[in-house]
Amino acid sequence: MNKFVDVLIVGSGVSGLYCALNLRSDLNVLVVCKDKISCTNTYLAQGGISVARGIEDIPLYIEDTLKAGKYKNDVEAVKVLTSESMDNIKQLIDMGLKFDRNDDGSLNFTKEGAHSINRIVHTKDNTGESTANILIDNVKHRENIAVYEYTYFIDIIERENECIGAILIKDDEQINVYAKSVVLATGGIGGLFNNSTNQRILKGDGIATAVKHNIELKDINYIQIHPTAFYDKEIDDKRLLISESLRGEGGKLTNISGERFVNELLPRDVVSEAVYKQIKETQTPYVNLDIRFLGREYIINRFSSIYEECLKRGTDITRECIKVSPAQHFFMGGIKVDLNSLTSMKKLYAVGESSCTGIHGANRLASNSLLEGLVFSRRAANLINSEIDNIENKVSVVKNIDKPLEKLSRENEELVRNTIKSMGGKLDDELLSHR
Ligand SMILES: Cc1cc2nc3c(=O)[nH]c(=O)nc-3n(C[C@H](O)[C@H](O)[C@H](O)COP(=O)(O)OP(=O)(O)OC[C@H]3O[C@@H](n4cnc5c(N)ncnc54)[C@H](O)[C@@H]3O)c2cc1C
The missing domain is CATH 3.50.50.60 (FAD/NAD(P)-binding domain)
Known part of the structure; x- marks a missing residue:
């Protein structure tokens, strides 16, 4: 036709x-x-x-x-x-x-x-x-x-x-x-x-x-790699992005020992490299992103979609750190x-x-x-x-x-x-x- x-x-x-x-x-x-x-x-x-x-x-x-x-x-x-x-x-x-x-x-x-x-x-x-x-x-x-x-x-x-x-x-x-x-x-x-x-x-x-x-x-x-996608080893679909704006509003990245290892607001490639280095050094497939200090009410209002999506995956981001790792973006x-x-x-x-x-x-x-x-x-x-x-x-x-x-x-x-x-x-x- x-x-x-x-x-x-x-x-x-x-x-x-x-x-x-x-x-x-x-x-x-x-x-x-x-x-x-x-x-x-x-x-x-x-x-x-x-x-x-x-x-x-x-x-x-x-x-x-x-x-x-x-x-x-x-x-x-x-x-x-x-x-x-x-x-x-x-x-x-x-x-x-x-x-x-x-x-x-x-x-x-x-x-x-x-x-x-x-x-x-x-x-x-x-x-x-x-x-x-x-x-x-x-x-x-x-x-x-x-x-x-x-x-x-x-x-x-x-x-x-x-x-x-x-x-x-x-x-x-x-x-x-x-x-x-x-x-x-x-x-x-x-x-x-x-x-x-x-x-x-x-x-x-x-x-x-x-x-x-x-x-x-x-x-x-x-090709850009984003440093913070939700870590979920079972998934074979797209990875859930944890937006940069969480770091923009003060979210902190820590390794499994609770130590900060990078300035979170550096460009994505730099932060991705730093996250990957931690993953290798700690032999743990993720690092933690912590936004709990923002308070439950603020988080649920400002980051409502991310809050809901993480909750579906078993993480309450108002109470727990978010496990994240890099992904193609x-x-x-x-x-x-x-x-x-x-x-x-x-x-x-x-x-x-x-x-x-x-x-x-x-x-x-x-x-x-x-x-x-x-x-x-x-x-x-x-x-x-x-x-x-x-x-x-x-x-x-x-x-x-x-x-x-x-x-x-x-x-x-x-x-x-x-x-x-x-x-x-x-x-x-x-x-x-x-x-
Ligand atoms: C999780 C996530 C979060 C993001 N957050 C931001 C953000 O906050 N700010 C920002 O600026 N950018 C963000 N980006 C990037 C931004 O969303 C994309 O770069 C932008 O939306 C791309 O728009 P587009 O019109 O080029 O393509 P898309 O919106 O991806 O649309 C592509 C279209 O092409 C069609 N298509 C492809 N192949 C074929 C085919 N063979 N036949 C027919 N149709 C076809 C698809 O069906 C689709 O309709 C994000 C990206 C992702 C994945």
Whole structure:
């Protein structure tokens, strides 16, 4: 079956949906996702979204981002991220997102590792869920945006280094979608790891497509390990993240002898290394995170989701330390894009975690990724809005996909693994092999 749209967006996380919402309402937009619309890393985000505290904060915010990223960042992209942060947060608020506020009505800003000041807006500890819900709700009210859930993106359709559409499988049927612009918003790669905080379905499908079509990649070896995922040796699902904001609000890491061993607010890679060293030295597969001093009432109110999730796993965080250990968390690399999220292939955009704008450098500053998803997907939408009237739908001969989905998916996984390894990335990093 053939289908024609103006814009096809693959992915229903923050970057896919926000891109869709910033496209002109006279464009016919199709968003597709592998699972249900809310099965995204976006939905899992806890801590919040970074935003500059006014124009005067921009230089310090840039410096914090560069320092965390070991100065491997793209400085121009970081300037764009920070200077457009306030406007995008305002747009989210206008869409209906109710960030936590102080008694006087002003936004409540929290702090996370490697930020010099409090500059993270949040809704308690479930910012991802509330952001996703607002975006989904807005999308439902837009007549020009259709969403296909449980729809598998297989490949793009290419003609002479121009992307003219994509091949999808929905209800066992192949759909060749022809689009004037295609946006990949396929998220990260955590599903390739046994030990990750990510949704299991996210296996770098966008990266696999890029490799097959010689589309440029960037920083593929930069994979972030989060120091504090809930330690649970029985689990074969995603690991529960224990947000950085617990350390931001004074949470202390101690080894099994009760000794502190690191400044908890150093960048994630430094804290992860320190935790792993303790794990090795003490021959115990976890360290302890203690937030009991915050008091029961405060913890249950401020960290309600983490409190509930830990309780389900047998730990009352108001009375006990939380056993934590590192886990794969975020992919800084991805499909190389310019400041408008355009890839090296014409009419093909990449946004969010599947893309590499270069803003994270070698290590992401906490809460910069939801913001990246907002800022750069809106830029993609703006460029598409201005150029699309000059583009026509094209068609091509597309072969029938005759392999089972599972086989295709395994082949893609292999391709992504091999690409990461060949570029020096570690998939079975020793930080991850302690379980
Ligand atoms: C536990 C956790 C906590 C986090 N906390 C924070 C935080 O506090 N602040 C912050 O800034 N960041 C946080 N992050 C990171 C942030 O959530 C993600 O980087 C961001 O949400 C990624 O958004 P995205 O739009 O790129 O992709 P996602 O939200 O992951 O969405 C990916 C989409 O791609 C679709 N997809 C993938 N492959 C295919 C395919 N083959 N066919 C069809 N569809 C496909 C999926 O179905 C999904 O809809 C956290 C991440 C995790 C895992």
